[in-house]
Amino acid sequence: MGLHPLRLGSGCFCVGRLSASHSPVLMCPLLKATMGLLQFQAPTQNDTMPWVVPTTCDWVVKFQELANTQPEAYFLELPHLHRGEKGQQRWLEEIYGLVRLLENQTGRKLNRKTLLSSVQIFMHAWKVFGRLIELRRKRVLAGVWFMVAANSFLLDSIEIWTERVHQMLETVATHPPAPEGNGVFLAGSPIIFPNFKLLHLIETAGMDVYGDDLCTSERIWPGAVCYEEPSYRGIMRALAERYHKACICPTFADNERRINSILNTLQQHHIRGVVYHVLKGCHPFDIESFNLEPRLKSRGYHFLKIETDYVQEDSQNILTRLEAFGRI
Amino acid sequence: MMVTKLRLITQHVMFFALTYGGRFGIRFGHSLPCFSCPYVSGCGGSCYLMALQGNWWGLQMSTTDMMTAMGLESLAHLGIFILLVILLNKFWCGWICPFGVVQDWLTYLRRRLAIHEAQFRWLTRDRLKTVKWILLAYLLIVPLLIAHAGGHYDLHLPFCRSICPAKPLMPLFVGNVRHLALDFTNAVTLLFTILSVTIAGGMLVGMFFKERFFCLFCPMLVLIHIFRKISPVRFEKNVDGCIGCGNCQCMCPMDIRAVHEQKTDKNVLSEDCLLCMNCTEACPGDEVLSIRFFKWRLFASSRNYVARRFAQRQRLS
Amino acid sequence: MNEIAVKSNPRRQRLLQRVRMEIHAELEAARLQLQQRADYHPTWDYFLNLLMRPLAPDRLQAEVGPSGETFMQFGTV
Known part of the structure; x- marks a missing residue:
């Protein structure tokens, strides 16, 4: 439709201060920062630009109320059961609703052809992204750089982004892999630039991230859409299912497959330790860590849960814990 | 090579071998676990469901016939069928069945026209599963009734003659339209032919709007499924x-x-x-x-x- | 800081200006930290610039992307 999505999530600490006085103390720092950032919005120019919020967690649901932004947010109501027929049906209806909104905004019609070509563009991006993940697993690409590439997804036209990642891969692929070291798996709440505190600390502690399941990194999108039906409704259905059913965010009630995804990576790449990052106030990830920890430990993996936010003051404390973890 | 392509080639080779093979001397026998319809003149092999229901090698055989060489022959056919099922199991359905290919053609046509596939609710889909068991029971019980309980002979080959859409449709590929006609001989034949033609028409529509629509009801699928554990x-x-x-x-x-x-x-x-x-x-x-x-x-x-x-x-x- | 909600407040304007500079400093520091790494390569600049851009103060205004199309903002958190 000639539109590009732009991600809003922010990892900026300073800006969070702008919203500190009129938001709950224990609010998720990511949303606090995003909310602060919206203070910079120039209302006159953006009146017609909608911003779309999938209701993934309670903070997001109440975000509009707290931030009081103009224009009002358009909520995509996310069914929290994604394995059943009802949830999938409802999500598809939400997606059709979104299409109507965008069509009204632009005055253009979404059609089968543009959907198909966009699916193809994303398939290509997914292929390139797969190679990026491979290089990281082979230790050619440092965890921090992987995060830089993944974080910038959807901040530019997807084709250009893919092209640039491809170019970068050509350069990096010639580099020798880093010596076998202490690889860890990073799970939990999202990490967003510029708040790479935890990544830098993990490196300082003599470890590197070989894999992760963060929704701003490896899990930034669940992969390309496979469809059987090339009709408009067929592709829409495949699209909706792909982004709903395949998502393993802890916000879902029936999310037992997340552990599989983590265990798989751990087994295939001989990673022994999991660092679990919880942003203070990020309840879904916090809750799920209690289920994940015993299951990982029972299989002989080491587990370290780190609860922090965007402040730098606790860095030394975290570093000490990470160093101790690295020695195991 | 992509699996899809390999499957397409296999399906089409088998379609021509099983539909026209007889004209070139290809004969795969009477025990095939797929819908290679014997009503197609010059076919390259016959669906076992016909043999199973018939009075030559099947359940409609009288007790006296069973004691003769025919009894042994029917056991041989059953043996070959089981062997084929064990060997290839469901590959018969997805890769060989000529009626399956016809269904895939209709689906291909629908997709080219970008018409959306009909969707069943999950509950409806689950309920439909029982239909093929009912059809299997029907095709097993009626021949037994004819042989041992005095059922009318015109009820013979009940599944082929009254339900199976392959019987009126597959002979069309060799230019035979006779099976679309109604048989006014008696009430049973009339009922059977009306049922057969109606179901075939309904199935055609169903198969166009829903991929592999007939397979949802196919009793052969059940027969093949029974042997999955030893395959x-x-x-x-x-x-x-x-x-x-x-x-x-x-x-x-x-x-x-x-x-x-x-x-x-x-x-x-x-x-x-x-x-x-x-x-x-x-x-x-x-x-x-x-x-x-x-x-x-x-x-x-x-x-x-x-x-x-x-x-x-x-x-x- | 409750008056922050009042749009035409001059104190708010000053505050926004200050925070704008702080954000800039924070982003620059993060970028510099990455650029000073031993494994840094100039091809990374494209990605770093992207990460800097949407966090810049004017990021919520409609932008014309490199492909000549309008960007639309979406919140995905």
Whole structure:
């Protein structure tokens, strides 16, 4: 439709201060920062630009109320059961609703052809992204750089982004892999630039991230859409299912497959330790860590849960814990 | 080569061999576990359902005939059928069945016209599963009634003559339209032919709007399924590797949810599975879904394959 | 800081200006930290610039992307 999505999530600490006085103390720092950032919005120019919020967690649901932004947010109501027929049906209806909104905004019609070509563009991006993940697993690409590439997804036209990642891969692929070291798996709440505190600390502690399941990194999108039906409704259905059913965010009630995804990576790449990052106030990830920890430990993996936010003051404390973890 | 292409080639070769093969001396016998209809003159082999219901080698045989060489012959046919089923199991459905190919043609046509596929509610889909068991019971019981309980002889071959849409439709490929006519001989024949033509018409519409619509009701599928445990054909899932993306369910022509939902048992060859391997081709988990034959792995899912296959496919569309 | 909600408040304007500079400093520091790594390569600049851009103060205004199309903002959190 000639539109590009732009991600809003922010990892900026300073800006969070702008919203500190009129938001709950224990609010998720990511949303606090995003909310602060919206203070910079120039209302006159953006009146017609909608911003779309999938209701993934309670903070997001109440975000509009707290931030009081103009224009009002358009909520995509996310069914929290994604394995059943009802949830999938409802999500598809939400997606059709979104299409109507965008069509009204632009005055253009979404059609089968543009959907198909966009699916193809994303398939290509997914292929390139797969190679990026491979290089990281082979230790050619440092965890921090992987995060830089993944974080910038959807901040530019997807084709250009893919092209640039491809170019970068050509350069990096010639580099020798880093010596076998202490690889860890990073799970939990999202990490967003510029708040790479935890990544830098993990490196300082003599470890590197070989894999992760963060929704701003490896899990930034669940992969390309496979469809059987090339009709408009067929592709829409495949699209909706792909982004709903395949998502393993802890916000879902029936999310037992997340552990599989983590265990798989751990087994295939001989990673022994999991660092679990919880942003203070990020309840879904916090809750799920209690289920994940015993299951990982029972299989002989080491587990370290780190609860922090965007402040730098606790860095030394975290570093000490990470160093101790690295020695195991 | 892509599995899809290989399957398409196999399906078409088998369609021509089984529909026209007889004219070139190809004869695969009377025990084929697929809908290669014997009503097609010059066919290359016959569906076993006819032999099973008939009075020559099947259930309608009288007790005295059973004691003769015919009894042994019927056992031989049954033996060959079981052997073929064990050997290739559901590959008969997804890769060989000529009636399946016809259904795939209709689906291809519908997709070219970009008409959306009809969707069943999950509950409806589950309820439909029982229909093929009822049809199987029907085709087993009626011949027994004719042979031993004095059933009218015109009820013979009950499934072929009253239900099976292959009987009126498949002979059309050799220019035979006789099976579309009504038979006014008596009430039974009239009822049978009306049923047959009506079902065939309904099925045609159904098969156009729903992929492999007839397979939802196919009693052969049940017969093949019974032998899955002793077959060397295995369809397995590494349940710990599945991240639940749901591609398998999305791609399945039979809307099977079991592969996606299975969390404990590695054997995922379910009752309705046709082994078309659509799901395995679309599964992005490395070696999460795999098709085995004895100890050999015929094909396993992989992320790279998915990316390659679908990029290609989208270029085509 | 409750008056922050009042749009035409001059104190708010000053505050916004100050925070704007702080954000800039924070982003620059993060970028510099990455650029000073031994494994840094200039091809990374494209990604770093992207990460800097949407966090810049004017990021919520409609932008014309490199492909000549309008960007639309979406919140995905």
